[in-house]
Amino acid sequence: xxxxxxxxxKPPAWxxxxxxxxxxxxxxxxxVELDIEPYRVxxxxxxxxxxxxxxxxxxxxxxxxxxxxxxxxxGAKIANPELVVIAVGGDGDGYGEGGNHFLHSLRRxxxxxxxxxxxQVYALTKGQASPTSDLGFVTxxxxxxxxxxxxxxxxxxxxxxxxxxxxxxGDVDHLVGLIKxxxxxxxxxxxxILQPCVSFNHKNxxxxxxxxxxxxxDTDYDPSNRLAAFEKSQEWGDRxxxxxxxxxDRATFEEQIPALKKGSLVKQKIDPRQVxxxxxxxx
Amino acid sequence: xxxxxxxxxxxxxxxGVQAAGYVMAKALARGGYHIFADQDYESRVRGGHNxxxxxxxxxxxxxxxxxLDVLLDFNGESIDLxxxxxxxxxxxxxxxxxxxxxxxxxxxxxxPLEQLAEDAAxxxxxxxxxxxxxxxxxxxxxxxxLGNVVSEHFGAGDxxxxxxxxxxxxxxxxxxxxxxxxxxxxxxxxRSKRMLLDGNQAIALGAMAAGCKFVAAYPMTxxxxxxEYMAAKADDFDLVVVQPEDEIAAINMIIGAAFAGVRAMTVxxxxxxxxxxxxxxxxxxxxxxxxxxxxxxxxPAIGLPTRTEQGDLExxxxxxxxxxxxxxxAPATIxxxxxxxxxxxxxxxxxxxPVIILSDQYLASSYATVETFDLSRVEIKRGQLLPESxxxxxxxxxxxxxxxxxxxxxxxxxxxxxxxxxxxDEHDQEGHLIEDAETRTAMMLKRLRKLEGLRKEIAEPRxxxxxxxxxxxxxxxxxYGALKEAVDLSNRDGLKVNLVHLNEIWPFPxxxxxxxxxxxxxxxxxxxxxxxxxxHLLRAETGYQVTGKILKFDGHPFSPGDIVRELKxxxx
Numbered sequence: 001x002x003x004x005x006x007x008x009x010k011p012p013a014w015x016x017x018x019x020x021x022x023x024x025x026x027x028x029x030x031x032v033e034l035d036i037e038p039y040r041v042x043x044x045x046x047x048x049x050x051x052x053x054x055x056x057x058x059x060x061x062x063x064x065x066x067x068x069x070x071x072x073x074x075g076a077k078i079a080n081p082e083l084v085v086i087a088v089g090g091d092g093d094g095y096g097e098g099g100n101h102f103l104h105s106l107r108r109x110x111x112x113x114x115x116x117x118x119x120q121v122y123a124l125t126k127g128q129a130s131p132t133s134d135l136g137f138v139t140x141x142x143x144x145x146x147x148x149x150x151x152x153x154x155x156x157x158x159x160x161x162x163x164x165x166x167x168x169x170g171d172v173d174h175l176v177g178l179i180k181x182x183x184x185x186x187x188x189x190x191x192x193i194l195q196p197c198v199s200f201n202h203k204n205x206x207x208x209x210x211x212x213x214x215x216x217x218d219t220d221y222d223p224s225n226r227l228a229a230f231e232k233s234q235e236w237g238d239r240x241x242x243x244x245x246x247x248x249d250r251a252t253f254e255e256q257i258p259a260l261k262k263g264s265l266v267k268q269k270i271d272p273r274q275v276x277x278x279x280x281x282x283x
Numbered sequence: 284x285x286x287x288x289x290x291x292x293x294x295x296x297x298x299g300v301q302a303a304g305y306v307m308a309k310a311l312a313r314g315g316y317h318i319f320a321d322q323d324y325e326s327r328v329r330g331g332h333n334x335x336x337x338x339x340x341x342x343x344x345x346x347x348x349x350x351l352d353v354l355l356d357f358n359g360e361s362i363d364l365x366x367x368x369x370x371x372x373x374x375x376x377x378x379x380x381x382x383x384x385x386x387x388x389x390x391x392x393x394x395p396l397e398q399l400a401e402d403a404a405x406x407x408x409x410x411x412x413x414x415x416x417x418x419x420x421x422x423x424x425x426x427x428x429l430g431n432v433v434s435e436h437f438g439a440g441d442x443x444x445x446x447x448x449x450x451x452x453x454x455x456x457x458x459x460x461x462x463x464x465x466x467x468x469x470x471x472x473x474r475s476k477r478m479l480l481d482g483n484q485a486i487a488l489g490a491m492a493a494g495c496k497f498v499a500a501y502p503m504t505x506x507x508x509x510x511e512y513m514a515a516k517a518d519d520f521d522l523v524v525v526q527p528e529d530e531i532a533a534i535n536m537i538i539g540a541a542f543a544g545v546r547a548m549t550v551x552x553x554x555x556x557x558x559x560x561x562x563x564x565x566x567x568x569x570x571x572x573x574x575x576x577x578x579x580x581x582x583p584a585i586g587l588p589t590r591t592e593q594g595d596l597e598x599x600x601x602x603x604x605x606x607x608x609x610x611x612x613a614p615a616t617i618x619x620x621x622x623x624x625x626x627x628x629x630x631x632x633x634x635x636x637p638v639i640i641l642s643d644q645y646l647a648s649s650y651a652t653v654e655t656f657d658l659s660r661v662e663i664k665r666g667q668l669l670p671e672s673x674x675x676x677x678x679x680x681x682x683x684x685x686x687x688x689x690x691x692x693x694x695x696x697x698x699x700x701x702x703x704x705x706x707x708d709e710h711d712q713e714g715h716l717i718e719d720a721e722t723r724t725a726m727m728l729k730r731l732r733k734l735e736g737l738r739k740e741i742a743e744p745r746x747x748x749x750x751x752x753x754x755x756x757x758x759x760x761x762x763y764g765a766l767k768e769a770v771d772l773s774n775r776d777g778l779k780v781n782l783v784h785l786n787e788i789w790p791f792p793x794x795x796x797x798x799x800x801x802x803x804x805x806x807x808x809x810x811x812x813x814x815x816x817x818x819h820l821l822r823a824e825t826g827y828q829v830t831g832k833i834l835k836f837d838g839h840p841f842s843p844g845d846i847v848r849e850l851k852x853x854x855x
Contacts, residue, residue, distance in 0.1 A: 010715065039700040044539070047707070055715050060696035061704040062542050063716070064535065065565050071499075071532035075539025075547070078523055079497055082697055083543065101535075104528040258518040266544040266695060268521045270494030272661035278488060278516065279655045282478035 002032050009056040019169035019195030019206075020049060023117055024056055026172050027086070030179035031059075042083045044073035046098065048124045050090035050117035067097025070105040073112050074253070080264040081111070081254045084183070091118040095131040095150050102152075106159040109187040111252040113179065116152070116190065117169075119197035120204050127200035134203060153233040156190050157226065157246050163189035164229065164246040168213050169196065170206055174242065181244060187252045194240070209240070216243030223247045286316070286341040288467050289348050290418065293334040293365060294357025294411070296327055302436070303355075303411040304335030305479075305650070307418065310432040311339045312479045312652045314425065314471030319344045319764065320650040321840065326504075326588040332360055339469060345616060345651070345764020349844045352467045353421060355414045356382070362389075374465050376417050378410065392417070392461055394453065403452035404445035412446045416453025421461060423468040426454045478653055482620045482646035482761075485653075486550075486576060487512040489624025491520060492661045495574070496545040499525045499536035504588050505647035506550035506578035530555040534562030534575065541571045542705055544695035546628050550576040552644075553595045554585065560602045563637050567607030569705045570683070570691070570730065572631035572638075572666075574624070579643040581838045590838030591644035593760055593811040597819065599639045600789055608634070608733045611789035613641040615745070615763035617651040619786055625661055630740060633666035634733045635690060641788070643811070645840040646761035667692045674699040681712040685725055689732030734790050741787045743795035748774065748781030754850065755803040757829065758810065759785040759817050762841055766809060769846035778850060785817070791824040800827050807831045807853075809846060 007028040014020045031041065043054035047066035054061040060083070064072045073087040094102055094116045105112070120137070122128040129139045129146040136145035156164045163185040167175040175193065182189030194213070196206045216223070216232075221243075223229060229246035254260050262268070290307065294300045301322060308320045316339040325331035336347050350370030356362045356377040366375065366389050377385070379393025394417050396410035403413070412433060419429045433450050434443040480488075487509045490498070500510040514524040527533050530551055537547035551559065556577045566573045579595045581587035599611055610630050614620040620642065627638040669692050674680065680701035684691040691712075694701040704714030709726060711717045745763070748770040758766045766782050773780040783799045785792070800806065808818035808829040813836040818829045833849045835841055 037700075039702060040697065042543075042696055052716075055704075055706075058702060060702055061706070061714065062539065062569075063704075063706040063708065064538070064569075065561055065707055068531065068535040068562070068565070071527060071535035072539035072542075074527075075497065075499065075536035075541075076543040076696075077539075078525070078536075079540035079543035079545045079547070080697060100528050101532055104532070257523055259521045259523050262521060265496040265521070265523060265540075266697075268496055268545075270546075270663050272492040272494070272658045272663065274520060275488055275492040275656075276658060278491065279478055282480045282484065283476055283655070 002035050002037055004028055004032055006038055007031060007057045007059070009058050012056045013052065014049060015199050017198040018049070019119060019197070020053065020117060022169040022172050023115070023175065023193055023195060024053055026175040026179055027053070027115070028057060029176045030183065033176065034180060034183060036084055040084050041086065042076055043086045043088055044069050044076065045088040046093040048090035048093045050088055051093060053088050067093050068101065069093065070098060070101040070114065074105060074108070074110045077110055077112055078254060078257070078260070078265070080266045081260055082264050085112045087112055087114045089116055091116060091120060091132045092122045092130045095152050103155070103159045106156055106161040106188055106190070108253040109160070109162050109250055111187055111254055113182045113189045114191065115179070116192045117195045118152070118192050119195045119201055121197050121201040123197050123200055137203065151233060152192050153245055154230060157229050157233055161190055161246065162187040162248050162250045163244070165189070165191045165244045166242045167191050167193040168209060168242045169193055170209055171213070171242070174215060178243070185247065187250060194242070212238060212240045213242050214239060216241050216245070286469065287348065288339045288422065288469055289351050289370070290337045290353045290355070291334055291351050291365060292355045292357070293332065293361025295330050296324060296333050297329040298357045299408070299411040300333045300335050300357060303415055304337060306432050306436050307415050308337045308650055309479050310419070310429045311337065311469065312475060312477060313432060314428050314469070315473045315475045316340060316469065317343050318479055318650060318652045319347060321347055321645065322648050323839070324589050332364060334361065334365070341472070344768070346768050346843050349842050353418050355418060357411060357414070362386070372464055372466060374421065374463060376414060390463055392463055394456060399452045399456055400449050404449040406445060409446055409449040412449040413453035416450035417457040420454045420457035421465050423470055425471050426451065428471055475652070476655065478655055479650055480617060480653065481648055481650045482614070482617050482642055483508045483648070484512060485617045485620035486624050486640065486642065488656070489621040490548055490628070491516070491522070492656070492658060493625045493628035494546050494663055495548050495628060496522045497537060497540040497547040498522070498549065499527055499533040500550045501526065501530045501533050501555060503552045503555045505580060505644040506552055506576055508647070509550045509576060530558035531562065534559040534573070535565070537573050538562060538566055538569070538571050541573050542569070546632070548574040548576065550578065552578050552580050553582050553598065556595065556599065556602070564603035564605060564607070565707050566637040567603065567609065568707050570635040571705070572635050574627045574631050574638050574640065576640045576642060578647045579641065581836070587838040589644065591811060591840050592836060592838065593643060593762070593816070594813070594836070595641060596759070596788070596816040599641060600820070606727070607730055608636050608737065609789065610636065610638040610737060611641055612638065612787050613760035613785065614646060615760060615784060615786040617649070618653050620646065621656050623786065629662070629664040630737070632668065633664050634737055635666065635693060636733065641760060643761050666690065669694045671699050674701045682714040683710060683712045683726065683729070685712060685729050687732070688736055689729045738790050741790055741792045743792055744799055745784045745786070746782065746799055747784070749779060750781070751779070752781035753779040754805045754807060755800065756780060756782045756807050756809050756846070757817065757821065758782070759788060762809060762811060765841040765843050765846060768843035772843055772847045773850055776847070778854065780850065791820060793824045796821065797825045797827070800825070805830050807833050807850070809833045809841070811835055811841065
C-alpha cells in the first residue's frame with residue numbers, strides 16, 4: 001500500500017498560510033487513496049507558485065515553461081499512455097499565457113488531469129492582475145481596475161471539456177474527492193481550484209470564500225446536462241458552487257490513435273528495415 | 284556527347300503541372316536517366332503561374348540547367364514568360380486551339396491538346412497528359428514506359444485507362460504531325476532501380492528509418508509534406524503525427540514525448556521556428572533530445588511563402604536566450620537529407636540536446652534520382668539510455684549527474700522505479716530547482732562540455748575541384764549541386780575554381796575549414812541570402828574573411844549559370 005511518506009518531497013517555499021499547501025496535501029492524499037505508486041505518476045507543470053508543486057512531492061516531474069504545461073503533458077501521455085499524467089499550473093499560466101493550449105487540450109480530450117490553482121492574481125511576480133481577477137481588482141499594473149474576468153469553467157464547457165470541476169483549497173476532503181474523480185475520468189479533467197493568496201489578493205480571502213462556497217453534491221444538481229452546466233458555470237458572487245460542474249463520456253485522444261492500440265510508443269521497436277518497403281514506392 | 288535534356292511544364296495552379304511533371308520525370312527515370320527536377324509555384328490554390336522543370340542526363344546532376352529543350356505550355360502564358368530560356372532548337376509545345384498569336388521567331392509545335400484529350404479520353408482536363416505523350420514522342424522515348432507510369436500514378440481503373448489513352452493520343456499525334464527540327468533523343472537505356480524522390484520525402488524516410496515515433500507540427504510551407512507523408516504511414520508504422528494548435532504546442536509536445544522516451548520531431552519553416560524558439564531553450568535546459576526541421580523560405584515575417592532562401596542560419600544558431608549546446612545540420616542533396624536526418628536523431632539522443640536540420644524550399648521540393656538507401660548502414664545510437672537492469676541496480680536516480688563528457692545517463696519514466704525529474708529552472712543533479720552560484724556554474728559547464736564531444740561528430744566540409752585553384756567558392760546546404768556544376772563549367776571555360784562546402788555547420792568544423800582554406804587567395808561566399816551569413820560565421824570561427832560574395836535573395840535558387848556569370852564578371 002502506498003503511504004503519504006512515499007510522496008514526501010522537499011519543504012515548500014510558499015508563503016505561510018498559502019492555499020497551495022492544502023492543494024499539495026490533497027494531491028498526495030488522492031494518489032495515496034488511489035494506491036498509485038510514485039514511479040507511475042508524471043507531474044507536468046509550468047511556471048508560477050503552482051508550478052513548483054511537483055517539486056514538493058516524489059514522482060516523475062517535467063517542469064516546463066510558463067503556459068506550456070498542457071502540450072508537454074500531452075506529448076508525454078501520447079508517447080506513453082501508461083503514465084498517470086497530472087498537469088499543474090496557475091490561472092495566469094493556464095488561462096493567460098497558455099490560453100490557446102487550454103482550449104485545444106479540452107477539445108482533443110487527452111487523458112490528463114489538470115489542476116489549476118486559481119488565486120486570481122499573479123503571485124510569483126508579486127501581485128499583478130490575472131485573467132481571472134475580479135472586475136475592478138486594482139493592482140500595480142491595473143491601476144484602473146482589472147477587466148472582465150475569464151470564466152474558465154464556462155470556456156472549458158464551451159470548448160468541449162469532458163470533465164469540468166471546481167474545488168476549494170479551504171476544503172481538502174472535498175478536493176481529494178474531486179481529484180480522485182478527475183483521475184478516474186477517461187479524458188481531460190479540469191479541476192479549477194479556488195486558492196486564496198494571502199500575500200497579494202486581499203479581496204478573495206479564505207473568509208470571503210467560506211461565506212460563499214457550497215457543494216454541488218449537497219444539491220440535486222445533475223452534471224451531465226451541458227446547458228445546465230453552462231448556467232451553473234455563471235454562478236459567481238454571493239454563492240459559488242464547488243464540485244463537478246460538467247461530465248460526459250467521450251473517447252479520449254489517445255484512444256482514437258491506431259498506433260497506440262498496440263501499447264506505448266516507448267516500447268515500439270526501432271527497425272530501420274521497415275523503410276525498405278517504402279523506398280520501393282519511389283522506384 | 285553527354286546526354287542532357289531540359290524540359291519545363293508551365294501553367295496555372297490546378298492544371299496538373301506538378302502531377303504531369305512528376306509522371307514525366309518518373310518515366311524518364313525508369314528508362315535509366317538521372318533526373319533533377321524542381322518546381323516553382325505561387326502562394327495561391329488556383330491560377331497564377333507555376334512551373335516544373337526536369338533535367339534528364341546520363342550522369343548524376345544536382346541542379347537545373349537553364350537552356351530548355353522542350354517547353355510545354357498549358358495556358359499560353361508560359362511561352363511569353365520562358366521563351367528567353369529556350370535552347371538552340373528548343374521547341375515550344377502548346378494548345379493550338381487556345382494560343383493563336385505565336386511568336387514566329389521561336390521553334391514551335393501547336394497541338395490540339397484539349398481536343399485530343401476530349402477525343403481520346405472524354406475529358407479535356409487530361410490535356411496535360413496528352414502533352415506528356417507529345418513530349419515523349421519528340422524525344423523518341425518509349426510510349427509503353429510512359430504508359431506504365433501513367434497507369435501507376437492514376438490507378439488501374441477507368442481514370443488510369445483514360446490517362447493512358449490521352450498519353451497515347453498525344454504521342455501518335457506528334458509522330459504524324461511534327462515536322463520541325465528537334466535533335467534531342469532520349470531512348471531508354473534500360474530499366475533503372477533508382478528512386479525518384481524530393482527532399483522532404485527523403486527527410487521523412489530518414490526520420491522513419493531512425494525510429495522517429497512522434498511528430499507534432501503545424502502546417503507551413505515548405506515542410507508540411509514531411510508531416511503529411513508520415514501521417515499517411517503512421518497507422519501502419521506505429522507512429523503518431525499530431526497537428527496541434529500552433530508551433531509552440533508542437534515543440535512542447537515533442538519535448539514531452541522525448542522526455543517520456545521516444546524519438547520525436549517537429550517540422551516547420553522560419554516563421555514557425557520563431558514561435559518554437561522558447562521551446563528550443565527548454566530542450567536545451569532540460570537536455571531533452573529533439574529534432575527540428577526548419578525548411579527555410581524567404582523572410583522576414585511571411586516573406587515569399589513558396590519561395591526559397593538560406594536566410595535562417597544565424598537565426599537558428601542563436602535562437603533562444605542563454606548559452607546551451609545545439610547541433611545545426613544543413614543537407615546539401617537529397618541523399619544528404621536522408622542520412623543527415625538519421626544522424627540528427629542519433630546526435631540528439633547521444634548528446635541529449637536539440638538538433639536543427641536546416642533545409643529549404645528548394646531542397647524540399649526538388650526531385651532527384653537516388654540509389655535506394657542502404658538501410659544496413661543505418662545505425663540507431665541512443666546514447667546513454669540506461670537499460671532496465673542497470674536502473675534496477677542503481678540507487679536513487681539523478682537525471683543530471685555531472686560527468687566528464689557532460690552527458691548524464693538517461694532513464695525514462697516507468698522504467699523500473701527510477702523517478703525522472705526534469706526542470707526548466709536551473710537545477711541540481713536530481714533535477715530540482717536551485718539558485719546557488721556554485722551549482723549553476725557546474726551545470727552550465729556540464730552542458731557546454733558536450734560541445735567537446737560533438738566537435739568530433741561533425742563532418743568535414745566537402746572539397747571539390749582542382750586542389751590548386753585561383754578562386755575558391757564557399758557555400759553550404761542546398762546550393763551544393765549548382766556550385767559543383769559551376770565549378771565544372773568554370774574550369775572548362777579556363778577559370779581555375781574549386782569549392783569548399785558545408786553540410787554540417789554547428790558546432791563549426793573550424794579546424795577542417797581552416798585547413799581547407801589554407802593557401803586560398805580569392806574566396807567567394809555563395810549564398811542564397813542577402814548578407815552572407817556563412818561568411819560571418821567563417822570569420823568569427825576561423826578568422827578567414829571572404830574576398831567576395833555572390834548572393835541571391837530573390838526567392839529563387841542558384842543555377843550553375845548564375846554562379847559562373849557572376850564569377851566571370853568578377854574576373855573581367
